[in-house]
Structures are given as structure tokens and as C-alpha cells.
Amino acid sequence: MDSLSQENVSLKSVIEELENQVSSSxxxxxxxxxxxxxxxxxxxxxKKENHSLKDELKQAKLLLxxxxxxxxxxxxxxxEESGKIVKLTEMKSLLQQQVNTGGAGSSxxxxxxxxxxxxxxxxxxxxxxxxxxxxxxxxxxxxxxxxENAKLQVK
Numbered sequence: 001m002d003s004l005s006q007e008n009v010s011l012k013s014v015i016e017e018l019e020n021q022v023s024s025s026x027x028x029x030x031x032x033x034x035x036x037x038x039x040x041x042x043x044x045x046x047k048k049e050n051h052s053l054k055d056e057l058k059q060a061k062l063l064l065x066x067x068x069x070x071x072x073x074x075x076x077x078x079x080e081e082s083g084k085i086v087k088l089t090e091m092k093s094l095l096q097q098q099v100n101t102g103g104a105g106s107s108x109x110x111x112x113x114x115x116x117x118x119x120x121x122x123x124x125x126x127x128x129x130x131x132x133x134x135x136x137x138x139x140x141x142x143x144x145x146x147x148e149n150a151k152l153q154v155k
Contacts, residue, residue: 011064
């Protein structure tokens with residue numbers, strides 16, 4: 001979760017940097033435009049650079065939105081799975097108490113305990129698997145951002 005938050009902060013920083021570059025490009029255009037004899041060539045270059053920066057900014061915002069959506073989905077899924085684990089653990093405890101007190105139907109209770117333990121194990125395994133999948137997806141988004149940032153810095 002912390003890595004997601006850090007990733008989102010990083011994305012916001014990239015967006016802010018791109019917005020600053022667009023703003024800087026606009027002010028540079030004004031300075032160059034007044035000092036240049038070949039204004040049409042400079043205006044065309046400015047428009048091209050401005051368009052490129054806007055595309056980069058749009059791409060960074062899309063990646064940020066995607067990362068935020070994945071982060072929220074992961075939070076929701078984690079809450080749901082944690083709730084299931086708590087319920088199964090409580091059920092296991094109750095059934096174990098029945099077995100320990102030797103109440104009637106203790107063999108049934110033992111089977112129920114084993115069943116609950118198996119369900120708990122499956123739920124925990126699924127939660128770990130989903131966490132690993134999310135980490136992989138976050139790595140992909142991070143790689144995309146790094147590539148986009150590298151492209152931006154090369155330009």
C-alpha cells in the first residue's frame with residue numbers, strides 16, 4: 001500500500017513537472033518570438049514542442065488515474081479478504097471450543113473445524129496471490145512511467 005502511495009506521489013510529481021515545462025515553453029515562446037527574425041519557424045517549433053508536452057502530460061495523467069484505480073481496488077479487496085479471514089478465524093475458535101468441551105457431535109465439530117481451516121488457508125493463499133499480482137501490475141505501470149519520463153527528458 002505504501003508503494004502505491006509513493007507511486008502516486010511520484011506520478012503527481014511528474015505531472016507537475018510536465019505542467020511546469022508547458023508553462024516554461026509558453027514564456028520562452030514570448031521571449032524568442034520578439035527577438036527572432038524567423039518567427040514562423042520558431043512558432044512552428046513551439047507548437048510542436050507544446051503539443052508534445054501536452055501529450056506527455058495527458059499520458060502521465062492517464063497512468064496516474066490507472067494507478068489510483070488499482071490502488072483503490074487493492075484496498076477494497078484487502079478489506080474484503082481481511083473480513084473473511086476474521087470471520088473464519090472466529091468460526092474456527094468457536095468450533096474448537098466445542099471440540100474442547102466435548103459437546104455432543106464433537107466429530108461433526110472436528111470436521112467443521114477442518115473445513116473452516118481449509119477455507120481459511122484458501123482465502124489467505126488467494127489474498128497473497130492477489131497481492132503478488134498487484135505488485136506485478138504496479139511494476140508494469142512504474143516501468144511505463146520511467147520510459148515515458150526518459151522519453152520526455154530525451155526530447
